Structures are given as C-alpha cells and as structure tokens.
Amino acid sequence: MSNEIEAIQDPGLPAHVHREADVDPIAEKRAERQVAILFAISALGTLLLIYSYVFVPQDLFIFVPVMGDQNAHQLGLGLGMAISLFFIGMGAIQWARTLMPDTEVVAHRHEFRSPENEREDFVKTVKERAGTAGLGRRSLIKKSLGAALGLSALTPLLLLRDLGPVPSKELEKTSWKSGTRLVTDPGNRPILASDLEVGAVAQVLPAIAEGTERALSDIGKDAVLLIRLRPSDFQLTPEKFAMTHDGIIAFSKICSHMGCAVALYEQQTKHLLCPCHQSTFDVTRGAKVIFGPAARPLPQLDITIDSEGYLIARAPFSEPVGPSFWERNSQ
Amino acid sequence: MTKAEKTLGSVANYVDERTGAAAWMKKNLTKVFPDHWSFMLGEVCLYSFVILLLSGTFLTFWFDPSQREVTYEGTYAPLQGLKMSAAYASTLHISFEVRGGLLMRQIHHWAAIIFMAAIVGHLLRVFFTGAFRKPREFNWILGVGLLTLGIVEGFLGYSLPDDLLSGTGIRIAEAIIQALPVVGSYLAFFAFGGAFPGESFIPRIFTVHVLLLPGAFLALITIHLMLVWYQKHTQFPGPGRTEKNVVGYPLMPTYMAKAGGFFFIVFGVIAFLSAVASINPIWLYGPYTPGQISAGSQPDWYMGWLDGLVRMAPPLETHAFGHTISWNILIPGLIVPGILFTGMALYPFIESWFTGDKREHHLLDRPRNAPNRTALGVMSLTFMMVSLINGGNDIIATHFSMTINQIMWGTRIGIFVLPPLAFIITKRLCLSLQRADRDLVLHGTETGRLLRLAHGEFVEVHAPISAEKAWTLTSHEQLPALELSETDSRGVRRPGGIKNKLRLRLSKAHAVAVPKVSADDLKEIEHH
Ligand code: HEM
Ligand code: FES
Numbered sequence A: 001m002s003n004e005i006e007a008i009q010d011p012g013l014p015a016h017v018h019r020e021a022d023v024d025p026i027a028e029k030r031a032e033r034q035v036a037i038l039f040a041i042s043a044l045g046t047l048l049l050i051y052s053y054v055f056v057p058q059d060l061f062i063f064v065p066v067m068g069d070q071n072a073h074q075l076g077l078g079l080g081m082a083i084s085l086f087f088i089g090m091g092a093i094q095w096a097r098t099l100m101p102d103t104e105v106v107a108h109r110h111e112f113r114s115p116e117n118e119r120e121d122f123v124k125t126v127k128e129r130a131g132t133a134g135l136g137r138r139s140l141i142k143k144s145l146g147a148a149l150g151l152s153a154l155t156p157l158l159l160l161r162d163l164g165p166v167p168s169k170e171l172e173k174t175s176w177k178s179g180t181r182l183v184t185d186p187g188n189r190p191i192l193a194s195d196l197e198v199g200a201v202a203q204v205l206p207a208i209a210e211g212t213e214r215a216l217s218d219i220g221k222d223a224v225l226l227i228r229l230r231p232s233d234f235q236l237t238p239e240k241f242a243m244t245h246d247g248i249i250a251f252s253k254i255c256s257h258m259g260c261a262v263a264l265y266e267q268q269t270k271h272l273l274c275p276c277h278q279s280t281f282d283v284t285r286g287a288k289v290i291f292g293p294a295a296r297p298l299p300q301l302d303i304t305i306d307s308e309g310y311l312i313a314r315a316p317f318s319e320p321v322g323p324s325f326w327e328r329n330s331q
Numbered sequence B: 001m002t003k004a005e006k007t008l009g010s011v012a013n014y015v016d017e018r019t020g021a022a023a024w025m026k027k028n029l030t031k032v033f034p035d036h037w038s039f040m041l042g043e044v045c046l047y048s049f050v051i052l053l054l055s056g057t058f059l060t061f062w063f064d065p066s067q068r069e070v071t072y073e074g075t076y077a078p079l080q081g082l083k084m085s086a087a088y089a090s091t092l093h094i095s096f097e098v099r100g101g102l103l104m105r106q107i108h109h110w111a112a113i114i115f116m117a118a119i120v121g122h123l124l125r126v127f128f129t130g131a132f133r134k135p136r137e138f139n140w141i142l143g144v145g146l147l148t149l150g151i152v153e154g155f156l157g158y159s160l161p162d163d164l165l166s167g168t169g170i171r172i173a174e175a176i177i178q179a180l181p182v183v184g185s186y187l188a189f190f191a192f193g194g195a196f197p198g199e200s201f202i203p204r205i206f207t208v209h210v211l212l213l214p215g216a217f218l219a220l221i222t223i224h225l226m227l228v229w230y231q232k233h234t235q236f237p238g239p240g241r242t243e244k245n246v247v248g249y250p251l252m253p254t255y256m257a258k259a260g261g262f263f264f265i266v267f268g269v270i271a272f273l274s275a276v277a278s279i280n281p282i283w284l285y286g287p288y289t290p291g292q293i294s295a296g297s298q299p300d301w302y303m304g305w306l307d308g309l310v311r312m313a314p315p316l317e318t319h320a321f322g323h324t325i326s327w328n329i330l331i332p333g334l335i336v337p338g339i340l341f342t343g344m345a346l347y348p349f350i351e352s353w354f355t356g357d358k359r360e361h362h363l364l365d366r367p368r369n370a371p372n373r374t375a376l377g378v379m380s381l382t383f384m385m386v387s388l389i390n391g392g393n394d395i396i397a398t399h400f401s402m403t404i405n406q407i408m409w410g411t412r413i414g415i416f417v418l419p420p421l422a423f424i425i426t427k428r429l430c431l432s433l434q435r436a437d438r439d440l441v442l443h444g445t446e447t448g449r450l451l452r453l454a455h456g457e458f459v460e461v462h463a464p465i466s467a468e469k470a471w472t473l474t475s476h477e478q479l480p481a482l483e484l485s486e487t488d489s490r491g492v493r494r495p496g497g498i499k500n501k502l503r504l505r506l507s508k509a510h511a512v513a514v515p516k517v518s519a520d521d522l523k524e525i526e527h528h
Helices: A024-055 A072-098 A116-133 A139-153 A154-159 A216-222 A238-242 B003-018 B022-029 B039-062 B086-096 B102-128 B137-159 B164-179 B184-192 B201-233 B251-276 B300-312 B327-355 B371-391 B395-397 B404-443 B467-474 B496-513 B519-527
Strands: A060-062 A070-073 A105-108 A183-185 A201-206 A226-228 A246-252 A264-266 A271-273 A280-282 A288-291 A303-305 A309-312 B069-071 B083-085 B247-249 B315-318 B323-326 B445-452 B460-461
Touching: A024 A072, A024 B164, A060 A072, A070 A072, A072 B102, A072 B251, A105 B323, A116 A288, A139 A154, A154 B327, A183 A309, A201 A216, A280 B137, A280 B496, B003 B022, B022 B251, B039 B102, B069 B086, B083 B086, B086 B102, B102 B137, B102 B300, B137 B164, B137 B201, B137 B300, B164 B327, B184 B201, B184 B247, B247 B251, B300 B327, B300 B371, B300 B404, B323 B327, B327 B371, B327 B496, B371 B395, B371 B496, B395 B404, B404 B467, B404 B519, B460 B467
Parallel strands: none
Antiparallel strands: A060 A070, A105 B247, A183 A201, A201 A226, A226 A246, A264 A271, A271 A280, A280 A288, A303 A309, B069 B083, B315 B323, B445 B460
16 A cells, blocks of 8 residues: 555445345245256256257257257257256355355455565575585586586487478479379369360369379379460460460469468459468469469469370479478579 | 264365364365456366366267378268368267267367457456566466467367368468478478378377377466465455455355356356357368368467468568578568567566566556556557458458458558557546546535525535445555656666666556545545
C-alpha cells in the first residue's frame, strides 16, 4: 500500500449471508433431492451410451431436425457420454453450492523474501561455498570444464546424424530427362498434342518403366501442369516461347513458395492459383507471380513431340522446382 | 459420526502413520482458494489436457503410425481399393469400424482446440490483471512455454492421420525448415529421412506427439501448479482483501467438489461438441499425395495466425552468390513469431524494469487501472486477429463475396495501422472508465428520481455507493512515474543515455491515470 493516507477505508469482509438450505431444513432436503436428481440424469446418460454401443448399428442414419442426417450410433454414444459426464459435474457443483460450507475464510500470506539477516546469511554461505571450490580462481579447471561440456554436447548431434542422408543434389534434380514422355496422372497414358483442346489443363508425370512404382517423393518434384492456349496468347521471350509446343505450355505444379500443388486454373484470366497462400501466376507470361507471397515464377518444362506425336520433354528442368533453399542458385 | 466419515478418518490415520505428514496435509486440505470466473480458465487447460491424455491413449490402440503403402479395404466405400499410407487407413479404421472410435477422434480434436483456447484465455487473464508480476514471473514463462508446446503438439497431432489436408501442412512445415539459411536443406533431409515426404516423418512425429511432448507437458504443468500452490493464488481487490491475505473457500470440501465437478462439466461439454459437431472428416479429403491439394486448406485455429502472416508476406527473396534466402518465409514463419513470443516471455521483467517496482504483488489489477498494459495487450491481440483473419482469407472471400485481393491488401495495411489504433483507443477507454469510477465514488449512482429544488431547478438524486464498492474502486495504488536524472548522485553522467530515456518514457506512459478519489476530494464534496 502507498504511504499516503487513504481517503476511503477498508470496510473489511462483508458478513456471511446464510443460504436457504443453511437455515431451513425443508430447503436443505430439497437441495439434497436436486443433487440426487442430477446424478440420476447422469446414470440415464450412461444407459443411453450402453444402448447405442450394443444395439444401434454403426451404419444407421437418422434424420435430426436442424442437424440433418446423422449417424445414430455415433450420436447416441456421444450424447450418452456427454449427459453422463456433464450431470455428474452439475450434481457435484450443486452440492457444493447449496450444502457445503460457503463461508469465506481468510488465510494469511507472508512475504516470500526471508528476513534480512537470514537472506544475507544464505547469500554469504553460497558465496563462501563457491569460494571453497575455487570457482573464481582456478581458471584452468573452469576453462577445461567448459570445453569438455561444450564438446560433449556434440554427442547427441552426432548420434542424430543418421536420421537421413545429406541432400547433395537431390533438391535440384527431378526425374525429367531429355526425351521423357509426359503421361497422364492418374492413368500413366502418353499424351498426343491433339488430346488437349485450347483452354484445357492436365496434370502429368514423367513416364516410368512398366511395373515400377512411383515414390511420393518423386511426385513431389515431378508433377507438371500442361495448359493449352492459342500461341498468340503468349507474351514470352523467344527462348521461353520455344519451350512451348503448339500453344501447350508446361509448368512445375509444385509451388515455388512452399511447395503446395498449384491446382487451380482460371480459364478466363489464364491465371494459376495456389490454394495454400494464394500466390497467383500468369500463364501467358511464363507463370510470372502477379499476386501473393511467391517470389519466383513456376519453373517451365521444355516440351516437344516425339516421332509418334506424343508429348515429351526436350530437356530436364533448367532450375530446381519447389520451395527455395540456401544452396539454390536463383540467378 | 457416519460410516463414510469413519472410513476417511482411518485412511487419514493410515497415511500419517506411514508418512508423518499429518500437519502438512491438514494445512493443505484447508488451503484457501479465491473464487472468480476467470480463475477457471486455468482449470479448463488442466482438464482438457487430462482429456487429451485419455482420448489420445485410446487412439494409440488402433492408430498405426506408418507411411507404408497399403490398399484400403475397409467399410468406407468411396475409398475402397485406393492406395494410401497405413496411418491414413488406420485412422479410417478408427472412424468407421471401431465403435466409439470416431467419437474419440472427435473428442481428442475438440479437446485440443479447447485446450489451446483455454491456454490463450488464461494467458490473457493473467496478463490483463497483472498476475505475472513478482513473485510469479517464472510461472508466466512456464505458461508461454506451455502455449508454444501446445501449438507444436497440436500441429503434430493433426499431421498424424496423413490425409490430403494434413499432408499439405507438413509440406509447408518442411518448406520452413528448408528455408533456414545454410543448414535448412540438411535439417529437412534429416527430419524427413531424405526427400519430402519420405516414409519416416509420421512414425517420428508420432513418438514426439505421444511420448516426448506429453512428458514435457506433464513436467511443466506439475511445476506450474506446484508454484501456484506454494505461492498461493492471487485475488481481486475488494473488502477485506489485502496483499497480506487470501480470501476464499477451503480446499476440502467446497473447492474440491467445485473443481472436481467442473472437470466432468468440461468433459461433458467436449463430448457434446464431439457428438454434434463434426471436426476433421479426414475421409472426405483423401490420402496425401504431393501432386494434389484440397481447396480451402485451413489449419487449426491456433496455427491460423501463422498461416495468415505467411499469406500476407511480400514476395521477397535474396538471390546472391549462388544462394537463396527466402524472406517471404523466414520473416512471417520464424522472425515475427520469434520476436512476439520472446517479447511476451520477457514482459514481466520489462515492466518491472521501467516501473522500478520490485515489490511482491498478490492483489490483481483491474485492467482499467493499468491503461498502458491493457492497451499493449489489446494491441497484440489486434495484431493476432488481423493475421488470423488473413489466414482464413479464402473462406472469408467466398462467404462475404469479397476478393482475396481486397482482404490481402486490407490486412497488409491493417497489420500496421490497426494495432497502434487499438492501443490508443484502449488507453483512452481505460482512462474514461477510471473517470467513471471516480465519479461513482464521489457522486454515487443515478437513481432516476428527480428532485425539485427550492428555486425550481430539477436535480437527479444520487445514491451513495456502498462502503465495500467504494473500497473496491479506490484501493488500487497509483505509482508516480520514475524520476531519474541524467546524472547520478555524484553529478556523473549516467551511462546508457538512450536506455535511460526509453525507461523514463515507458515509465511515464505507464503512470498515466485519472487521480483516484482523495481525502481532500471527499471533504470538498461534503462542503457542497
Ligand atoms: C496437449 C496435448 C495434445 C494435443 C494438443 C493433441 C492434438 C491432436 C490432434 C489435433 C490430433 C488430430 C486428431 C484428428 O482430427 O484426427 C491428434 C491425433 C492423435 N493424437 Fe493427440 N494431442 C495431444 C496429446 C496426445 C496424447 C497424450 C496422445 C497419446 C498418449 C495422443 C495420441 C494421438 C494419436 C494416436 C493421434 C492420431 C489418431 C487420429 O488422428 O485419429 N495425443 N492429436
Ligand atoms: S505454397 Fe503456394 S502460395 Fe504458398
């Protein structure tokens, strides 16, 4: 408290007001009954739970107003459990509020800091003990201990080393090679340029040998989107334009921001949108970022057709796909 | 004496004969707990944690934390025959074939959401009432630690089922790790056992989710509660309440019954929500594959603000000397949250540094009586809300027929403009509430009765407020701002001039107040 004289004085704890049940035996009996009823409702809840578990089939749906069609098994179990728990709580609290002592009590509190002399004594002891170990004087021990502790911290780091391989060039490589056919996903069928109409989009992957499985980590780098526009729609540099085939342009589907699948294509605006953080890429301008947090265009895949007319990659991606990393040369 | 009383008596006797703890236990059974609705927020945290332990253990009996590829042959027809991870298949199994399994999944997820909401609510209560002041700074830091762990634990939890939505979340987490300068791609490869997504991540985070972090939670919660117990609960100012006492109900039986009952109520409410409100229907999303995505991807709410910050970040990357630094990921994903959480953890020390107040505090502040602190809290909250809103910008755009562009620019500007605005408004509001308190003490409440004075003027009759109320409104102290001169007692210039200036300015801002009613004020009133 501040040391100025307070204008208004503490009137002290208000007097205890008796509840009905404290003074009236009838009210007391009534309160007791109320508590018992609450506990009984809880028991009914458990019965509902047991009934639903044993007798209601798991695939039974019932219509509930407001909520629509609901799984009866699930609803019965849940409501039964809710009722059984909730009313145990209500009963206990009602009991405490009406029948248990409600007189406020005062407990004393003392300041945590010890009396001056005790504290000084303690501080002095700590200092003295530290002194007897020579913590301040023996700098050789102190330094070597520090070095030893620091070095021993390397142990856990070292032991965790085998958690995974080093990245080497993994992040920079995809399965696309010169001549790899583009195949549909799903389906793994090669694609003729004429399969795609103007305005169409397709998700494709590199062809793999018959009978082999695709690893998810490959899909995470190889997924490509094909979009067909009219060649006149493009506003590309000559090099980028040469990477398209008859209006078909191919981009990595893995977002250059944080690697989500860039899945939404708006036909009217010819924009690609990533649903994760809404980075928007303009297809006509080589997937230039026109909105959102992505800082780089989606890498473009150089495509052409092979002798049978199927779409193939003319060259691998010329830059790493997906999110940035320290070693990425983005010049 | 009834039979029950006798039995309990012999139990007490039995325990004491083997521990000699009679005196200690008696003291603790009659320990006093102050009562206020806002003190229940911490209890909700504890209870929902217990519910998480119970429901989570249930889930572990069927959940298979493996990314091994399996073909789904369960009862959910739309996914039959599809290739997926064992983790996803077993989550489907829990949802459709284990009786009560879906309910337990829903309980686990709802409990997680309520756990996080209660932590945030509890933290706000502690902040706005100044309960973090000496001697409770350490418990504040533990609280910030629990909040941080909770965010991580929740994220790892909803990543476990390996559905299309949660897999997308993992992809983003991987990109954040990968974005760290120098070590990023190495850390990412170590964490995932190779290129993303690999087959190691889910088994690894499973161990962290069900063993490591729950263990850390248990340890931190135990220390947190032991400190509350030992330091005794704070209380709001009021008649008979001082810095030297605690007023409330004794542990046994009243508080025990109330707190015990409240556990069942929290559990019941969570069970009710889980029965009627579907959450995370993973069977609708399908199994994870990096080439696909479900539109409207949303994390749980306690991650939403981070997502919102990432969404509003400008497209900045540094490309130099063959290296790339993604500021668009590092700033919103690590730097800003890092600053916010460090600042939050250190706030008790910062406040006591600039107020110079090193005393113990057991009486809480009414938020209006600490306008600067309250304004700072509302300011931070506004920052979080703007981020959270942007985290749901796609949902908001479709519901309110706005464009994402509008919301994004709105929040990009709002994140700088609104928090300071909130600060100014809150501070003003606190001061006018203080003024209202002052008027109430001086003039009483309006009764609505009019009185005609002798010379014809009408005045409204004011009823004086009770002595208890008057005390509650005036018992807080109003500390003056620090006075530090540029030079010390011997006339030597103090070192750290800027630091001192900052300290004085903060101290001055903190001390702004409407003077509370003094003895002189009251005397003056009497003369009228
Ligand atoms: C503070 C603590 C915890 C939080 C915030 C939390 C959060 C979550 C969340 C949000 C999920 C996703 C649920 C879904 O929608 O499917 C989850 C899944 C899971 N959790 Fe926890 N959890 C916690 C503690 C625990 C504990 C202590 C255990 C076990 C001892 C556990 C075991 C599991 C399991 C096995 C799953 C995956 C199964 C499934 O999703 O159906 N959790 N957790
Ligand atoms: S991952 Fe595509 S915008 Fe962030």
